[in-house]
Amino acid sequence: MAKTDSTPSTQEEPEADAPAAPLSTAPTEDTGQAVPGSFGGVRQPGALGLLAWSGREALGWVRWTWRQLTSMRVALILLFLLSLATVPGSLVPQTSVDAVKAEEWRGKHETLAPLYDKLGLFHVYSSVWFSAIYILLFVSLIGCIVPRTWQFVGQLRSRPPGAPRNLTRMPAHATWHTDAAPEQVLAAAHRLLKGRRFRTERGEDAVAAEKGFLREAGNLLFHVALIVMLVAFASGQLWKSEGGKLVVEGDGFSNTLTQYDDFKSGALFDADDLDKFRFDLDSFSGSYERTGPQKGTPRDYAAHVTYWNGPDGEPRKATIKVNEPLETDRSKVYLIGHGYAPMVSVRDGQGTLVFRGPVPSLPLDSNVTETSVLKVPAYKDKDGKDSDLGFKGNFVPTLDLKTGMMLSQFPALDNPRLVLTAYRGNLGVDAGAPQNVYQLDISRMKQFTDEDGKKFAQILKVGDTMKLPDGAGELHFDGIKQWATFQISQKPGNELALSGAVAALIGLAGSLFIQRRRVWVRAVAGEDGRTVVELAGLGRSESARLPEELASLAGALQPDAPPAAPAGADTDPEAPAEPSEGARA
Amino acid sequence: MILAAAANENLAHISNVLVYSAMAVYTLAFLAHIAEWVFGSRSTVGRTAAAITAEAAPSVTVTVQKAGQGGGTAVLERPKVVTRSAPGSRDVPDGPGAAGTSEKGDLYGRIAVSLTVLAFALHVGGVLTRALSVERAPWGNMYEFSTTFAMAAVGVYLGLLAAKKNVRWLGLPLTTSILLDLGLAVSVLYTDSDQLVPALHSYWLWIHVSCAILSGAALWVGACSSLFYLFRDGYEAKLAEGRDGDGAWGNVMSRLPSAATLDKFAYRINATVFPLWTFTIIAGAIWAEAAWGRYWGWDPKEVWSFITWVAYACYLHARATAGWKGRKAAYLALVAFACYLFNYYGVNILLSGKHSYAGV
Numbered sequence A: 001m002a003k004t005d006s007t008p009s010t011q012e013e014p015e016a017d018a019p020a021a022p023l024s025t026a027p028t029e030d031t032g033q034a035v036p037g038s039f040g041g042v043r044q045p046g047a048l049g050l051l052a053w054s055g056r057e058a059l060g061w062v063r064w065t066w067r068q069l070t071s072m073r074v075a076l077i078l079l080f081l082l083s084l085a086t087v088p089g090s091l092v093p094q095t096s097v098d099a100v101k102a103e104e105w106r107g108k109h110e111t112l113a114p115l116y117d118k119l120g121l122f123h124v125y126s127s128v129w130f131s132a133i134y135i136l137l138f139v140s141l142i143g144c145i146v147p148r149t150w151q152f153v154g155q156l157r158s159r160p161p162g163a164p165r166n167l168t169r170m171p172a173h174a175t176w177h178t179d180a181a182p183e184q185v186l187a188a189a190h191r192l193l194k195g196r197r198f199r200t201e202r203g204e205d206a207v208a209a210e211k212g213f214l215r216e217a218g219n220l221l222f223h224v225a226l227i228v229m230l231v232a233f234a235s236g237q238l239w240k241s242e243g244g245k246l247v248v249e250g251d252g253f254s255n256t257l258t259q260y261d262d263f264k265s266g267a268l269f270d271a272d273d274l275d276k277f278r279f280d281l282d283s284f285s286g287s288y289e290r291t292g293p294q295k296g297t298p299r300d301y302a303a304h305v306t307y308w309n310g311p312d313g314e315p316r317k318a319t320i321k322v323n324e325p326l327e328t329d330r331s332k333v334y335l336i337g338h339g340y341a342p343m344v345s346v347r348d349g350q351g352t353l354v355f356r357g358p359v360p361s362l363p364l365d366s367n368v369t370e371t372s373v374l375k376v377p378a379y380k381d382k383d384g385k386d387s388d389l390g391f392k393g394n395f396v397p398t399l400d401l402k403t404g405m406m407l408s409q410f411p412a413l414d415n416p417r418l419v420l421t422a423y424r425g426n427l428g429v430d431a432g433a434p435q436n437v438y439q440l441d442i443s444r445m446k447q448f449t450d451e452d453g454k455k456f457a458q459i460l461k462v463g464d465t466m467k468l469p470d471g472a473g474e475l476h477f478d479g480i481k482q483w484a485t486f487q488i489s490q491k492p493g494n495e496l497a498l499s500g501a502v503a504a505l506i507g508l509a510g511s512l513f514i515q516r517r518r519v520w521v522r523a524v525a526g527e528d529g530r531t532v533v534e535l536a537g538l539g540r541s542e543s544a545r546l547p548e549e550l551a552s553l554a555g556a557l558q559p560d561a562p563p564a565a566p567a568g569a570d571t572d573p574e575a576p577a578e579p580s581e582g583a584r585a
Numbered sequence B: 001m002i003l004a005a006a007a008n009e010n011l012a013h014i015s016n017v018l019v020y021s022a023m024a025v026y027t028l029a030f031l032a033h034i035a036e037w038v039f040g041s042r043s044t045v046g047r048t049a050a051a052i053t054a055e056a057a058p059s060v061t062v063t064v065q066k067a068g069q070g071g072g073t074a075v076l077e078r079p080k081v082v083t084r085s086a087p088g089s090r091d092v093p094d095g096p097g098a099a100g101t102s103e104k105g106d107l108y109g110r111i112a113v114s115l116t117v118l119a120f121a122l123h124v125g126g127v128l129t130r131a132l133s134v135e136r137a138p139w140g141n142m143y144e145f146s147t148t149f150a151m152a153a154v155g156v157y158l159g160l161l162a163a164k165k166n167v168r169w170l171g172l173p174l175t176t177s178i179l180l181d182l183g184l185a186v187s188v189l190y191t192d193s194d195q196l197v198p199a200l201h202s203y204w205l206w207i208h209v210s211c212a213i214l215s216g217a218a219l220w221v222g223a224c225s226s227l228f229y230l231f232r233d234g235y236e237a238k239l240a241e242g243r244d245g246d247g248a249w250g251n252v253m254s255r256l257p258s259a260a261t262l263d264k265f266a267y268r269i270n271a272t273v274f275p276l277w278t279f280t281i282i283a284g285a286i287w288a289e290a291a292w293g294r295y296w297g298w299d300p301k302e303v304w305s306f307i308t309w310v311a312y313a314c315y316l317h318a319r320a321t322a323g324w325k326g327r328k329a330a331y332l333a334l335v336a337f338a339c340y341l342f343n344y345y346g347v348n349i350l351l352s353g354k355h356s357y358a359g360v
Helices: A014-020 A046-069 A072-086 A099-108 A112-119 A128-157 A182-195 A214-239 A494-513 A546-557 B002-040 B047-054 B103-134 B142-162 B168-187 B204-240 B247-254 B259-292 B300-318 B327-349
Strands: A172-178 A199-202 A206-211 A241-248 A252-254 A262-265 A277-288 A298-309 A315-320 A332-347 A353-358 A361-363 A370-380 A386-396 A417-425 A445-447 A457-460 A465-467 A474-490 A517-525 A531-539 B061-064 B081-084
Touching (some): A046 A128, A072 A128, A182 A546, A277 A332, A277 A474, A315 A332, A332 A361, A332 A370, A332 A386, A370 A417, A494 B259, B103 B168, B142 B168, B168 B204, B204 B259, B204 B327
Antiparallel strands (some): A241 A262, A241 A474, A332 A474, A370 A386, A386 A417, A417 A457
């Protein structure tokens, strides 16, 4: 091989030794000398020579790294690393999947948690090391598919290569003699192969054919689709928005930031991007298993809503179920949870109605035992003194009649009860600090007591009234409404991801099920004047069903080239027409 | 309403009886397969060893008889397709199968296959009655998944047998693992037949779970093939070195298909199932998008299906990479199948996520 300046002068295969060689660019001597183990080759004297050498050296390393990265071996290692790196995310609770569980875990493992935090084990899938692996993998992928695409384009433009001299050396071949003229056999073979959608090339004494180009096309499509899916996933993460909202029957939600109970969004999300729609929760229904070991297991939930698409949209009715979100223009509304809200009205010591509405209550267990908290800030006692009133207690949809415990026995409203105790004092709601509506701060409040000095509490049925001691006011249990929590999400890139996935699937099927193979048919006049027909096939990919296909081709060719015993042949007709194979190998 | 419930309980009971009967018949099939191997051991000692020593030449021709155009007067000779194996492969012929040349062994083998067919029929009945009793796809919990999984695995095996593939050797490992799987299902994982939680009310249950089951069943066949490839490859390597391949182990190995055949079979199965497994994950993602508001959320089940997918992708790539073909790729296939198994048992039992239904 002629050496030029641009090729490493000391080695033919840089991959083999380069990594082990020390890489030094320190100017030792400015004489022209070959630096062994380098890409730079001969270094000419002078600064210019050093510069040129360093440039060649750097370029060599870049090319070496690129070749390594895009090699199948490194891609394989990266794939393997990717699957290994995915594992910890399923073993350590992830903040992005279940923040509460991750916090709990942190609390339980005080020594490990800081270490895990440093390693990013609570957010594996956005950690530096996980990202590094998949980014390298995708760079490697791109570095692989770009040259392969060019190669493929070249292959598409080229013609099938001519028949090799010795067809019997091919992995599968068949031979027979016929009385038909070689021209006629070749024409028939050409027709046959064309009819079977081979690319064909008619040579002098043979027809060359190739088929299965879609395999490589499928392969490329699959890998490109993977990139598309990655892009879709990334854009979904960047522009997504996702928020939760609790809506009581009869109330509504309109899609603006201030209406959300909680809200998460991607880095590039803009509040103006929120889809303009609103909906009212007309009613909610749930059904539960009544008997058997799974008694109480929910069977069906349905939220019946009226919604308006856009600010001036027409009202439309819809039902949101667990697997059937409501789809507006760009958002989806999912049903996440549900519970009961006791409706109460509160009158103060003066007899004025100071509150009427649902009491937000949070479910504690699968039978929907709930904690209820009601804060009534604008309250006057019977003497007209200003103060705050607070109620705290539990709600059960089905009271256990035997024990009377405030622990629900069934999630449906079979025998609902509300137990409440009351406090007066300062709720602290005027302090300006945001408060949790589901928690009552009783640090500056005093619990009501009855005549005997016992803590005051009462169990209420719907329609019951709880009179506070000393005419301090009363609470009337008006009824029960259900509430549902919804997740409203807007995720651009979903369609792109789906198209990517479908394309990947099609590409995968093509690349695994289509076999690329070449077939040659040669027909020449034999020594006895009869025509010798030779068929041979070469699979370009693994597990090609070549023999079967060749047999079928030979069968289809026979009407045009009927087999005839070679003149003077007295050999066993079942033996291969060519003499012993082993002898030639 | 009450009547309907009674009928359902009745059906569920019939289903249990059928599954237990299927297990009993699988046990008989298992014993018949043992008999097949035992009788076969007396006939074939050294067959492969003899083949290897006799045909030391690197290239051997294997002829594939093609069905000719029958009846024509002009047909004097039917063209044969002559194949030659790729350079570097060992050119060892397939073993004679579990029964060797023993007729008695072969008879037991046939009995075993017939019993497997009978057990399969009972098994299908069991799964169907279960489905009827709950009036939905019978894949709502691990018990139902396991029984259907075993049914699909036997179905794949019988399908391959019906397609005249050389898979009789799979009979013993198949019945063994089916009995293990069903035993685990009826003892540990049993759940009474019942309705589904709202999250499972979707036609995606039919699509996603059936694909997962079918993929798993076929991947199991592929993994078996890879495992036996490793054994047989070790045996052939030993013979090629001129060491003695006798003894009980050699005797069993000599009756298996050749390493090249097993390897190719494993690849074909795994490569065929890989797109199906991909589709399973995609279908799951579409369902997750409808049910949970995101198509991918790194739920443990999602994580492990992804790991399984990547592991099988590794295997497919390894087979196209120099230095990774053969044994290393086979190990990868086994690791990949272990990931599938962990995704089923491990994730459901050890980890908790959104795929936890009906207890487990």
